[in-house]
Amino acid sequence: MTMNAVGRLTAPVPTEAHDVATFTGNRGLAIEEPLLFEVGRPDVSGVDFDDVDDVMPRLGGQVRMAPLDLPGLSEPETMRHYVRLSRQNYAIDLGLYPLGSCTMKHNPRLNEAMARLPGFADVHPLQPLSTVAGAVDLVAELGRWLLELTGMASVAMSPKAGAHGEMCGMAAIKAALADRGEARDVVLVPESAHGTNPATAAQLGFRVVAVPARPDGTVDPEEVRKRLTPEVAAIMLTNPNTCGLFERDIVGIAEAVHAAGAYFYADGANFNAIVGKVRPGDLGVDAMHINLHKTFSTPHGGGGPGAGPVVLSERLAPYAPVPFVRFDAEGAAEFVETRKIAGELGAKPFGRITAFHGQMGMFVRALAYMLSHGADGLRQASEDAVLAANYVKARLADVMTVAFPDRPAMHEVLFDDRFLADTGVTTLDFAKAMIDEGYHPMTMYFPLVVHGALLIEPTESESKASLDQFVDTLRHLAERAKSGDADAFRAAPRLAPRRRVDETLAARQPKLVQPV
């Protein structure tokens, strides 16, 4: 039987593959989208309102006279504008996102649903406390989990992000020193630290003294001891560090720091490697921020919002900023919102670092993550993250150069660019070539302690098949680089929504807004 022999062909006719220029600039499903200011019109609105009678204004003569040149879009146009833009982004939900130190793990959607319950999303921070008992309980319960997981005495929940948490923790240290009548003004920061560490210390008026790494990538306790003068207020140490290594001398360092009358601030950015395996409080830490958006999987959202609660040791607990949760004799949680009331309770808060109580929406998500994993799942997640990083390390060690091969990696593994020597391919070129293969690049040129750093954090969210494909891809790229294909690497990416951009132009003639 033959049917419609002249109809639609069901298989493609072989044609020559070539780069097609299109009339629209669109390429199939990749649709270009103009700026809002090019498609919107000032009189268009995608929102309808109830009718309301006008009144005599009481604006005290402050009526807007300046033009309000904000274009609007109807609802369907709005939907297309943002859906088209979204499709120009890479995302965890699309593929492995190996950004070292950033912890791009799966973001469970249950957490999104929980954060949107009206009892959490639609409550005001200054409603009468009698109408938000469940919200206070949630903050308190998350705090209890954080204390249990870190072995610390107290937690300040209000910091809005990791760097904000650093400021909070270092301010508590500053307040504790002032209370002791000491004006120590030096903070020790290892060379491998995140840039936020020295920036935070400097913002609080501390002088930063760098501590070099020893050849195996960790901090040398002797180098710390040498610098522990009476001026030293604190050390800021990331553990596991940004080379992906556990600072195995941490207990000795903490003891030396304490013996010198200083405090130990831990950058908790990499806490996800050790949750349930060891508690920072047992290692001698005095303060540590916890990036809920890394370790406890609240979404990164294209650059925030984060959340950075800070756990504090017994010695620093009295200096936690307002607001904080306390428990009354019956164990009920309540907020202490002002320094005046805190003072009446015997606390000495260093102040306030944000309006209201902190990132509630992130608290709900983080607690949903913790409850879902439980004690067993949290430990398993840490183990799987470390296992994945070591697997990547083992499978790439012969074609790429592991920066510090002698110690086990923790949740991330650091490579340097020795494997690219004499190839003409740089770390940047290598990373950009990954884009054409469908991967987000790893963290590049950080930490600063090795040349051409490539820092890979696969996380526990990847299946073995996903890890294998990733490793096979990197092996292929490394071999291609070594086989003398530098021009192709320099031209990468070719298949992304944009090719490499001119950053020099952007900085030399900054155009930060669209002119009217």
Place this chain on the structure above:
Amino acid sequence: MRYLPLSDADRADMLAAIGAASIDDLFADLPADKRLSALPNLPLHMSEPAVARRLGALAAKNTPAGAVPFFVGAGAYKHHVPATVDHLIQRSEFLTSYTPYQPEIAQGTLQVLFEFQTQVARLTGMEVANASMYDGSTALAEAVLMAHRITRRDKAVLSGGVHPHYRGVVETVTRLSGHQVESLPPDVAGTEDILSRIDDTTSCVVVQSPSFYGQLYDLKPIADKAHAVGALLIASFTEVVSLGLIEPPGAQGADIVVGEGQSLGNPLSFGGPYVGLFATRQKYVRQMPGRLCGETVDADGRRAFVLTLSAREQHIRREKATSNICTNAGLCALAFSIHLTLLGGAGLTKLARINHANAVKLADRLAAVPGVELLNASFFNEFALRLAKDAAAVVETLAGRGILAGVPASRLEPGRPELDNVLVVASTEVNTDDDRAAFAGALREALA
């Protein structure tokens, strides 16, 4: 465990490939005497419905704003957010992407930031804006530090109309960084004399309009006085919808404008996450904190966007950075931008007009209640009342009757007897005539 893809067989294969006998080998650098074998005080994993039950029970103990006549403001506002906004911000490519450090595969986020910056600049009447801050209060503290850098002076003068939490943050941050701040006492009536506090040691004057008590300030004379002595005017706001109806700070001479953007696109969420807005003059752009997105071209000459001027930032400058800030409020900025795109200028003006009309109607209605005095000559959608009784007690009484009546000033400014009877009341487009009638009736009984 539903979030962990590896099977035990996978784990064994991977350990073999690594050459490790057990997972413990990989944790060998952890001090042996500190290692945990379990977390005995925490529960084991839970199913999705079990977690939902647990958290649902906590949520059910709270009274959502949408369930009652609701008049609470004081820095966070209940507005209707179009359903489109929450749908779009949950797109995987927005929700689960990182900071756009790889511009080739992050143009979606980058174009949104460029559009956001433009919207904020136009709304505030300024020349440039950044890609957002944590919230309004931290944006204000950063603005004060920026003014110190620009003027090379270190004393800020804060109006008594600035939100008490914002003042607390500025006082904390300036003290920690070794600067000075002069805070005027609470300015309930909007009549303070701030001009006489400005002199040639002042780095910046900070004025919030509408103020914490809802008063609108004429910024022009304050800007003129500040500029005459080489100081900057920082204008702050907590209700961004007001800019649909009132003269923007940029048109009144402000040098830096900061504010809270929560009202557009973002739920109340018990105080966060919100989105800080930060705008200034072009000439100060290199002193700005936070991320900036700029326009450029790619290798094929096509328009592209990229994070720029990062020589100000901590990951490049370390201890010499303008701020330690490392993130913005990306997804909240996206929600803000989508909501403002849906509104457009015309829609925002209309929304602002409705807010103002509802507040005027409410103020007149409440002022007619015996024992209530309206303290504002001017206001947008929020105002202060002096009650014949303690405001905190009245708020509790009304909450017991299912009406959330506002914020007693004493909650944020304890120990000031002159504020004990002051109630700050907000009204937005969500309030109805029935809400107002219920509030006025209950207040009448509470004060009787």
